[in-house]
Amino acid sequence: MTPVIAATSLSKSFETKTGTVGAVREVSFRVAPGEVVGLLGPNGAGKTTTMRMLSTLERPTRGSAVVAGHDLLRDAHGVRRSIGLVAQSGGTRPIATPRDELLLQARIHRLAEPARRAQAMIDTFDLADLADRPTMTLSGGQRRRLDVAIGLIHTPAVLFLDEPTAALDPPSRAEMWQHIRNLRRRAAATVVLSTHHLDEADALCDRVLILDHGRLVAEDSPARLKRQLGDDVLTVALTGDAGRARDAVGGLPGVRGVHGDGNELRIGCQNADELVSRVVLALHDNRVEVRGLRVAHPSLDDVFLALTGHATHQEV
Amino acid sequence: MHTLQDIGVVFRSELGLALRNRIGIAIGLIQPFVYLLLFGPLLTQALPGGRNPWLFFVPGLLLQLGLFGTGFAGFNLIPDIRSGFVERLRVAPISRLAILLGRVLKDAVVLVIQAVPLIVLGYAFGMAANPFGVLASVALILITGIGLASLSYVLALALPNEWLFAPTVNSLAIPLLLLSGILLPIDRGPAWLDLLARLNPLRYVVNAARALFAGQLGTTVYIGGLVAVALAGISFAVGSRLFGRRTA
Numbered sequence: 001m002t003p004v005i006a007a008t009s010l011s012k013s014f015e016t017k018t019g020t021v022g023a024v025r026e027v028s029f030r031v032a033p034g035e036v037v038g039l040l041g042p043n044g045a046g047k048t049t050t051m052r053m054l055s056t057l058e059r060p061t062r063g064s065a066v067v068a069g070h071d072l073l074r075d076a077h078g079v080r081r082s083i084g085l086v087a088q089s090g091g092t093r094p095i096a097t098p099r100d101e102l103l104l105q106a107r108i109h110r111l112a113e114p115a116r117r118a119q120a121m122i123d124t125f126d127l128a129d130l131a132d133r134p135t136m137t138l139s140g141g142q143r144r145r146l147d148v149a150i151g152l153i154h155t156p157a158v159l160f161l162d163e164p165t166a167a168l169d170p171p172s173r174a175e176m177w178q179h180i181r182n183l184r185r186r187a188a189a190t191v192v193l194s195t196h197h198l199d200e201a202d203a204l205c206d207r208v209l210i211l212d213h214g215r216l217v218a219e220d221s222p223a224r225l226k227r228q229l230g231d232d233v234l235t236v237a238l239t240g241d242a243g244r245a246r247d248a249v250g251g252l253p254g255v256r257g258v259h260g261d262g263n264e265l266r267i268g269c270q271n272a273d274e275l276v277s278r279v280v281l282a283l284h285d286n287r288v289e290v291r292g293l294r295v296a297h298p299s300l301d302d303v304f305l306a307l308t309g310h311a312t313h314q315e316v
Numbered sequence: 317m318h319t320l321q322d323i324g325v326v327f328r329s330e331l332g333l334a335l336r337n338r339i340g341i342a343i344g345l346i347q348p349f350v351y352l353l354l355f356g357p358l359l360t361q362a363l364p365g366g367r368n369p370w371l372f373f374v375p376g377l378l379l380q381l382g383l384f385g386t387g388f389a390g391f392n393l394i395p396d397i398r399s400g401f402v403e404r405l406r407v408a409p410i411s412r413l414a415i416l417l418g419r420v421l422k423d424a425v426v427l428v429i430q431a432v433p434l435i436v437l438g439y440a441f442g443m444a445a446n447p448f449g450v451l452a453s454v455a456l457i458l459i460t461g462i463g464l465a466s467l468s469y470v471l472a473l474a475l476p477n478e479w480l481f482a483p484t485v486n487s488l489a490i491p492l493l494l495l496s497g498i499l500l501p502i503d504r505g506p507a508w509l510d511l512l513a514r515l516n517p518l519r520y521v522v523n524a525a526r527a528l529f530a531g532q533l534g535t536t537v538y539i540g541g542l543v544a545v546a547l548a549g550i551s552f553a554v555g556s557r558l559f560g561r562r563t564a
Contacts, residue, residue: 055407080409091404093396096333104329108322108408150404 002069004158004190005031005054009063012049023049025214026063031158031192036184038205039194040304046214047194048088051160054192055085068157081109084151085160090143091150094136098127098146101135102153109154121149125179141172148179152189159183161193165200180204198300208300212308225303231256232272234279236265237292248286249279263291272297319411326405326418327425334426344385345430348377352437355499370443375525376498378431378457379518382464383489385430389423389465390472391481397562416469416559420552423468424461431457446531453528459544460521466551473558496522517543 012024024046031037039047052058054067056076064071070078092101102121106114122131125145130138135146144164151159164180165173181204183189195201201208202222210218210225218225238245242260249267250258254275257268269275272295283290334341352373359369396402405415435450468485475481495502495512496519503510513519524540527533 057403057407077409080407083407085404085407087400087403087407089398089400089403091400093333093399093401095337096329100329100333104325105408107325107329108405108410110321 001032003030003066004033004035005029005065005067005192007050007054007063007065010050010053010060010065011062012046012053012058013061022214024053024060024211027211027214027216028063029209029216029219031190033157033190034184035207036180036191036193036205038201038208039192039211040196040198040201040208040300041211042196044213045211047196047211048162049214050211051085051162051192051194055083055160056080057085081154082157083160084154084156084158086144086147086151086162086164088162088166090147092135092143092146095134097132097134098122098138098149099131101146101150105150105153111154117153121153125149139172141168141175144168144172144176145179148176152183156189158190158192161191163194163196165195165197177203198304202300210304210307217307218303222300226298226300228303231268231270232298233296234267234269234272234275235294235296236267236279236283236290237294238263238265239289239291244286245283245288248282248288252278252282319413322411322414323418323421325410326414327421330419330422331425334422335429341426341430344381345433347384348381348434349437351377351380352434352441356441359499368442368444370438370441371445371529372501372526373498374435374438374443374445375453375522375529376496377434378453378525379460379496379498379522380493381430381434382427382457382460383493383518386423386427386461386464387468387485387489388482389420390468390470390485391478393419393469393472394478394481412560413556416556417552420462420465420469420555423465424458427461427464428454428458443529445529449528449531449533452537453525456521456525456528456541456544459541459548460518463544463547463551466548466555469555470551470558473555473562492516492518495519498522517547520544521547 007030008028010024010027011022013020013022027046027050039050041047049058053060054065054072056072056079060072064073066072067079068082070082072079092098099118099122102118103114106117111117122128125148127142127146127149130142130146135143138146148161148164151161161180165176168176177200180191180193183191193204205222207219207221208225209216220228236245240263242262242265245265246258246260249255249265252275254269254271255267256270259266259268267275267279276293276295280290280293356369356373359373393402402415406412431454435445439445471484472478472481475484495516497503497513502513502519520540520543522540524537524544527536527540
């Protein structure tokens, strides 16, 4: 299938007083139609700059990209027609109403029946009660919904969401997740979103691109990235010595490694959930008393830490 | 063609917001109204006999309206850049020219809308102005408004921070106002003052408006018109360059 986005060696460097800073370095990737892709990384990793380049706001220093069939450098207008960008800051005038902003966007895109189109977005994004109030009176979550509605009004081939849930409270965040999920279900839209929340990428994305210091350091589905990192860990707390217990579970199918340490047994395995009952039975048969059990799956946090050597919340 | 449509889209949206702010438009009129009511009657005595003081004074007040109303247009640009609105337009498939020109045209049209009650009041006070001349002045005001709004955007974009904007506009507007002789005929002052005033483009515009109000079509009008067009063209060109650089 022809990709909706094909970026080749996309690079952007900025001149500062202390020299040239590479914000994005030789980033290449593809996005298939209908995919939801997450750009993941700490602040300063190059997520926003990558998005700004792909949405024509920033000119790449090197490299190129084709977005929705339009070359970024040669046909910026074509790219702009086919994309929606929801920037971190939003993009609405404080004294304008949601209806004003949606109408303006519909007219910019030369949509037929702009008023009806605006009303449709108002309904879809639960803005009916707010439609004629100045945007400055809206809450953060309400304004974010409006931003997404504006970005989607022309049913773009690609929607870029730059940190869509940054600064939202947990209920608004959950609501925004639901809108993003609906988006793909209803419109099969291709979405590129940036986030530094691993749980967000895990919950919403088919694939994550992990950026660090402007470089693409990994690219895969959240599940596979986690699997690549390695094993689930089943931790068993014992009343007695771990020695006998280690012998009892060592031969079970699916077990990759067993570490006994005092009263604790740590079992590395591919799928801890499947193994739990067998471990308990084997220990029981060997008269080992079990005090407790704990299953740990690696999180994307662990993946990130393993790939970059630092956690996502650290600034780079 | 597309560019014209784009300019129209931005203009329409911006004007809609501006017109909703009726209080803002009315407040902008207070200053010239106060001058008209409290200073106008004095002029009747001060001016040389035989001249209709309102024909002299009302065009000057229109310029004052432009300097202290349209001159502050740039004040609204900074929040729109900061809120991401300008960037939203830059990501949209719309002519780059339209983003700034649509705004500037809105500012110029608001100036014309504010000029109407001032002219009507002038007539009520006994200003015997030529109606066709007044209509032609409206075009002149529109063009001057484009120039003043663009200059205001230049200031807003060039100044290092927004707190400097209001004092800077004030300190520029007052000498420009005085040097265009809106209160008293400047050609009757000392030679150095007259010379200084000749460097002020707005003086020619006011003189042209006065001539039009008096129904005299001649060199003064042509020069004033040309100066207004040049001011608008140059200011807008500088403004869009700065705008492009600042928001790139």
